[in-house]
Amino acid sequence: MKAAFRIRFGGYQGPESVHTRGMEAFAAALDDLTGGEVQVELQRNVTEQGHKAADLLDLTERGKLDACYFSSSYLAGRVPSLSLFDQHFAVPDRAGAFALLDGALGARLAADVAERTGFSVLGVWDNGLRHISTAARPVRRPVDCAGLSLRTLANEDHQRLFRALGFVPRVIDVKDLAGAVARGEIDAQENPLTNIFRFGLHETHRCVTMTGHLLGIALVLFNRAALSGWPAEIRQAVAQAVRESERVQRALALEEDEVCTLELQRAGVVLVPLSDAERDKFRDALAPELSRSRARLAPDLLDLFDTARGAQPEPLS
Numbered sequence: 001m002k003a004a005f006r007i008r009f010g011g012y013q014g015p016e017s018v019h020t021r022g023m024e025a026f027a028a029a030l031d032d033l034t035g036g037e038v039q040v041e042l043q044r045n046v047t048e049q050g051h052k053a054a055d056l057l058d059l060t061e062r063g064k065l066d067a068c069y070f071s072s073s074y075l076a077g078r079v080p081s082l083s084l085f086d087q088h089f090a091v092p093d094r095a096g097a098f099a100l101l102d103g104a105l106g107a108r109l110a111a112d113v114a115e116r117t118g119f120s121v122l123g124v125w126d127n128g129l130r131h132i133s134t135a136a137r138p139v140r141r142p143v144d145c146a147g148l149s150l151r152t153l154a155n156e157d158h159q160r161l162f163r164a165l166g167f168v169p170r171v172i173d174v175k176d177l178a179g180a181v182a183r184g185e186i187d188a189q190e191n192p193l194t195n196i197f198r199f200g201l202h203e204t205h206r207c208v209t210m211t212g213h214l215l216g217i218a219l220v221l222f223n224r225a226a227l228s229g230w231p232a233e234i235r236q237a238v239a240q241a242v243r244e245s246e247r248v249q250r251a252l253a254l255e256e257d258e259v260c261t262l263e264l265q266r267a268g269v270v271l272v273p274l275s276d277a278e279r280d281k282f283r284d285a286l287a288p289e290l291s292r293s294r295a296r297l298a299p300d301l302l303d304l305f306d307t308a309r310g311a312q313p314e315p316l317s
Contacts, residue, residue, distance in 0.1 A: 005034075005234060010043040010065040012053035012174055016198055018256050019069055019218065020044050022125055022249030026220075030241035038234060053174035054154065060223055061118040067222045071127055072109075073155040075119075075219070080296060081112045084305045086157045087290055088213045089283045091129070092309035097215060098124070098250060105304045113219070120224040123242040126253035127216030128192025133205035138272040139188065140209060142166060142285040151177060151189035157293055164289045165282070174199075181205060192216065193260040194253075202269045209272045211282070220245070 009026065013019050027040035043065070047053055056068040057075070076082040100106065101124045110121040132139050132150075139145055146166035152158045159169040167188070172180050178199045180186055189201065190213070196202050220242050227235060264271060274282075294302060 005038045005230075006041055007038060007067060007238070008041045008043065008065045010046050010056050010059060010068040012045055012047055012051075012056060014045060014198065018194060018249055018252040019125065021252055022069070022245050025248035026241050026245035029244040030237060033237040033241055034234070038237065047175040051175075057221075060221055063223050063226060065223070066226050067122075067220065069125055069218045069220050071153065072217045072219050073153050073158065075113065075117065076155055076157065079109075079112050079116050081109055081298070081301055083157055083293060084109075084297060084301055085215065085217050086155060086161075087293060087305075088158075088161045088286055089211075089279065090290065090309060091212055091215045092305060094126070094129075094215060094254075096308040097217075098126070100304055100308050101217065102246075105301070105308075108301065113221075114224060118224055119219075119221040120227050121219050122222055122227075122239055123220035123246045125218040125220060125246060125249045127218040128194055128253060129212040129257070130190050130192055130214040130216060131196070131208050131211050132188055132190045132213070133196055133201060133208045134188045135184070135205050136187075136207070138207040138209045138270065139211075140272065140274065140278055141281055145188075148187040149185075151180065151186045161286055161289050161293075165285055177201070192257075193264065194256045197260040197263050202264055202267055206268070207270045207272060208264065209274065211274060211279075213282070 009023055011019055011023050023042050023044065027042055030038050030040055043049070046056060046059070051059070054074060056065070056070055059065045060068045072082045073086055076086055106124060113119055113121045134148070137144070142165050148167055150162055150167040150169055151172045152162055152169050154171045162169045170186060172186070177189065178201060181189060181201050181204050184204070189205065191201070193208070196205070196208060202208070222238070227238070230238070261271065
C-alpha cells in the first residue's frame, strides 16, 4: 500500500556516517510507529546533488525539505544561546551534556530556536569531539598555531577564538574540504575523528592532536510551519521516532570514536594526546576571548552548562 504521507529528510554525509545512520534509524522507527503510513524520503547526501552542505539549512527553512540535521554552531549567529557549545577547551562531560539537552537545557535552546528561526528542534545528535589535524607537525602549544591556516566552521566565535591562538581561520564548506586538504590549501583543520577518517583527510594530514576542544551537537531540525500543519498523530510519531534516532545515533557516535581511532592508527596516522599542562596553556591563551563569549550568555544557561562539564561557574569579567 502506498504511504499516505511523505517526509523529506536531508543530510550531507556518506553511508557509513553516524548521521546517515541516525537518519535511517529515524525512518525505520517512524515506519514501525505508523505501520508504513508515513514514507520518509532520505536525501542522504545533498552534496551529491550539487549543493553545499550548509544549503541544508536554507532548503529546510524554505520548505524544500521537511527536516535536516546540522551543527548548532551554524545557527549560533541567529540564536545566541547555542554558542554555549562554542566555548573552546571548555568541554562538558558527554553524558552529562546530553542528559541536560534531553531536559531543561534542551527545552530552553529549542524555544530560542523556534523564536528566532523557521525551525523546530525535535532532537539533538552527537556531533563529536573536535580535534586538530595537520600535515607535518602536531599542534601541542599555542605557539605552534602561529601563522597556520586552519579550516573551521562558519561561526564568528570559532574564528575569533582560533585567531586568538594564532591561526589564520578559513571557512570551507564540507563539500570542498577534502579537496582543499589534499591540495595543501590549508595547513590544519579541526573535526571529529569520524570526519577525519571518513572524509579521507588523514591521507594528507598525518598528525592529529587530540585536543577535544569542542563537543559538537547536531540539531535535528524540522520546518516549523510544515510540522505544525501535520496531523497530531503524525507529529507525535515523528517526535517519538526522533527520540529513538537520538538513542541509536549517540551510541553509534561513541562506537565510531573507537573504530576511527583504531583505523587511523592502522593507517599510520600519529594521534598526539595533550597533557593537562599543555591543555591548560590553550585554556589560558583563550581565557580573555572566552570571557567575552560568556558575557553574552544568560547566567542560568552558563550554570547549566558548567554543571554538565563539572566546573565551577567562571567569572564573566
